[in-house]
Amino acid sequence: MTPTAKSYRYHAFLSYRHLEPDRGFAWDLLQKLEGAGFKVAIDERDFEPQATFLEEMERCIRESRFTLAVLTRSYLESGDTLEEGIIAKVRDMGERRRRLIPLTLELVERPVWLYDIVGVDFAAHHPSVNPFERLVAALQKGMDGALEVAPSPKAARAQPPAETRKPEPERVAPPTSPTSPPPPARRRPRLNVESLVPLLEGGIGGLEEGKRPETVLRAIEDSLPLGPESLKPLGLAAWALDSFPGRSSLASERAAAQAFRGELLAPLRGRRPQPPLPDPSDPDWAEIPAGSFDMGTPKEKKGAARERPVHRVMLSSFRLLVHPVTNREYRSLDPKKTGEDYLPVVEVDWYTAYAYAAWLGGRLPTEAEWEYAARAGCRHAYSDRYGAPTTLDRVGWHSGNSEGKLHPVEQLEMNPWGLFDMIGNVWEWVADWYGPYSAEPQTDPWGSPSGDRRVMRGGCFRFGADRARAACRDLWVPGVVVRDQGFRVVLPVAPELGS
Numbered sequence: 001m002t003p004t005a006k007s008y009r010y011h012a013f014l015s016y017r018h019l020e021p022d023r024g025f026a027w028d029l030l031q032k033l034e035g036a037g038f039k040v041a042i043d044e045r046d047f048e049p050q051a052t053f054l055e056e057m058e059r060c061i062r063e064s065r066f067t068l069a070v071l072t073r074s075y076l077e078s079g080d081t082l083e084e085g086i087i088a089k090v091r092d093m094g095e096r097r098r099r100l101i102p103l104t105l106e107l108v109e110r111p112v113w114l115y116d117i118v119g120v121d122f123a124a125h126h127p128s129v130n131p132f133e134r135l136v137a138a139l140q141k142g143m144d145g146a147l148e149v150a151p152s153p154k155a156a157r158a159q160p161p162a163e164t165r166k167p168e169p170e171r172v173a174p175p176t177s178p179t180s181p182p183p184p185a186r187r188r189p190r191l192n193v194e195s196l197v198p199l200l201e202g203g204i205g206g207l208e209e210g211k212r213p214e215t216v217l218r219a220i221e222d223s224l225p226l227g228p229e230s231l232k233p234l235g236l237a238a239w240a241l242d243s244f245p246g247r248s249s250l251a252s253e254r255a256a257a258q259a260f261r262g263e264l265l266a267p268l269r270g271r272r273p274q275p276p277l278p279d280p281s282d283p284d285w286a287e288i289p290a291g292s293f294d295m296g297t298p299k300e301k302k303g304a305a306r307e308r309p310v311h312r313v314m315l316s317s318f319r320l321l322v323h324p325v326t327n328r329e330y331r332s333l334d335p336k337k338t339g340e341d342y343l344p345v346v347e348v349d350w351y352t353a354y355a356y357a358a359w360l361g362g363r364l365p366t367e368a369e370w371e372y373a374a375r376a377g378c379r380h381a382y383s384d385r386y387g388a389p390t391t392l393d394r395v396g397w398h399s400g401n402s403e404g405k406l407h408p409v410e411q412l413e414m415n416p417w418g419l420f421d422m423i424g425n426v427w428e429w430v431a432d433w434y435g436p437y438s439a440e441p442q443t444d445p446w447g448s449p450s451g452d453r454r455v456m457r458g459g460c461f462r463f464g465a466d467r468a469r470a471a472c473r474d475l476w477v478p479g480v481v482v483r484d485q486g487f488r489v490v491l492p493v494a495p496e497l498g499s
Helices: 022-035 053-062 082-091 094-099 131-141 153-157 193-201 209-221 231-243 251-271 350-360 367-375
Strands: 010-015 040-042 064-071 100-104 285-288 291-295 311-315 318-321 427-433 454-457 473-476
Touching: 010 022, 010 053, 022 040, 022 064, 022 131, 053 064, 064 094, 064 131, 100 131, 193 209, 193 231, 209 231, 209 251, 231 251, 231 350, 231 427, 251 350, 285 367, 291 367, 311 367, 318 367, 350 427, 367 427, 367 454
Parallel strands: 010 040, 010 064, 064 100
Antiparallel strands: 285 318, 291 311, 427 454, 454 473
16 A cells, blocks of 8 residues: 655755854755755745744744754753753654754764664764765655645645645655665554563663653653553553653653643543532632641650651642542442441552642642641641641541541641541542652652552541541552542643643
8 A cells, every 4th residue: 555645845944042152063064965965944044034933933943854853962951941842842743753864973872762873973984984965865765755835834825726726736856866666664663562561660760860761751651552441551641641751840841741641541431421620619628838847757756766857848839629538429430339438448559649640730739738738737746727726536537436436527627728537437549659758948849760569647436546647558469459548639730631
C-alpha cells in the first residue's frame, strides 16, 4: 500500500539561538542546503512580521517535513528559554517529535529527552565523516517522494475562489539521489505496562535528578493509552507525572505533564465521568494556607527514630478534603464498593487511592502537607477548633475509645483549619515513598523518588495513642490492603492540574 503524500511547504525548518556561533552556523548551513536543492525556512527571512514569534515558529514547524535544531552549550544551559520551549513543542507533538533532527555544534551533554535521537554531530572532526553529507542523506531519505507546497497563511487568504484556482499545485521535488527507496518511518516501540511499572517504581530513582522528568514523560508517552481496567499503572503514572515533570523548573516539562495527565485519565473519565470540581466555598474542602513548620518529633519527646531529625518545611497553599474519602464518595468511581455511606472507605491500596484522587482532579497529599494540615499551626499534641489544647478522645478514634470499629466521619471535633479525623479512625495514604528524614530545610518536598513502602499517617481505630499523633509515620506495601487504610484528597488552589 503506497502511503499518501503529506503537504509540506518546506523540506526543513532551521531553529537556532540568535547568538554566535549559532547564528553564523545556521545561515551558512541554510545557503548550503538551498544550494543542494532543499527549501528551508528560517525565522529572520520567512516569519511574517505582523505575527508573534511563537505563532510563526509553530507554523513553520507544522509546514516543514523536518525541524533542524542547532544545539550548543549555551542553548542547553540557558534554562527555560523561548528556543527551548519550541524544541519542547516539537518533542511534545508525537509524530512531529520523530521529525526533529538535532544538529550538535559543540561537544555537550544532551538532555535525556534527546538521548534516543541520533541527529548529526557537527562538532566531530573525523576525516571519514562529513556531517553535511549525513544531513543531506537524512533529508533525502525522509522525503517520501514529492512534497506538495502548502500555502502560507497570507497566500491562503489571498487565494481566488475554488472554481478559478489552477488544478495543479506547485511541487517541491527532493534533490535527486541514487539511494534506494526509503525505509518505512520508524517509531519507538510501545512500552507495555509490565515495563512501565518497574521503571516508575524503582528505575527512576537511579537516575540523576535532572533526567527524571523527561524520562517519565517519554515512558508515559510510549505507554499511552492506558486502559481503565487496572488502576495500578494509572495511579502510579499520575503520581510520576505529578512528582517529576509536574514539579520541574522548566515550563515546557510542566506543560507536558499536564497534557499527558489529561490523556492518561481520559479513558477512565470516559467510563466514569469526573464529578464537577468543588466551588471554593464548598464546606467539604478546606483551603490550607501557605506557611512553614517544624516537621518530625524532637529528641526530648517520645517517638520513633524514623520521625527524626526535626527539620523546617515550607509549603505552598492547597485545598484538602476535610474528612477521609467516604464509601458514598468513592462509589462515584466504583459503584460496586460496599459499606455505609459515611464511613471512611477502606481496603483501597495506594495505587487505587492515587488513581481516584487524580480522576477527581487532584492527588494524594504529600507527607509534609499531611502533617502540616494535622498540626494546623499549633504546637499542642491535640488542638480543638480554636487552637486550644484538648485530649485525644475529643479529636480521634483510637483503640481506647473506638470499641474496635470504624466510625462515620466528622463525629468528633475538628482542628483549627476545619479538618476532621486527621488523628485516628483510619490510616491515611500519602503520596510519598518512605525514606529517612534530612535535617536540611525543604520547600514543598515529595519524599524519596523510589522505594518499596509508601507512607501512611494518622493512626487508626485499631491502634493506641502512641500512633495517634501528627508526627507518627507508618509504612506499608502499596499494593496490599487491610481494613484500616483510607485516604483523603488534595486539590490545587489553581485550576485543576492536568485536565
